[in-house]
Amino acid sequence: MHPETPGPSESAWLLAGGLALFYAGNAMIVAGTARSWRPVWPWPLVLVPVVLALGAAPLPTSLLHTAAFAVVTIVAAVHGTVVGRRPEAELSAD
Numbered sequence: 001m002h003p004e005t006p007g008p009s010e011s012a013w014l015l016a017g018g019l020a021l022f023y024a025g026n027a028m029i030v031a032g033t034a035r036s037w038r039p040v041w042p043w044p045l046v047l048v049p050v051v052l053a054l055g056a057a058p059l060p061t062s063l064l065h066t067a068a069f070a071v072v073t074i075v076a077a078v079h080g081t082v083v084g085r086r087p088e089a090e091l092s093a094d
Helices: 010-034 047-056 062-084 088-093
Strands: none
Touching (some): 010 047, 010 062
């Protein structure tokens, strides 16, 4: 765990773990509300391995890790908003 060694920093792992737990908890809430696991796949459950993989990526600075996590979170929020606004008829066709 030296600053001159390449690889993900402790802060990147901490942020990845926190985001993975957040998305897993989000999936449990969505599944509990719908009383089914179907609505949580692929979103938001697929984001758990994505953020863990980003945490393991050997990016040169922790700023790049933070930017990558921010992009994933923004894409997830936009996708969730778009899916949440679809009419019920479209949701039942999936």
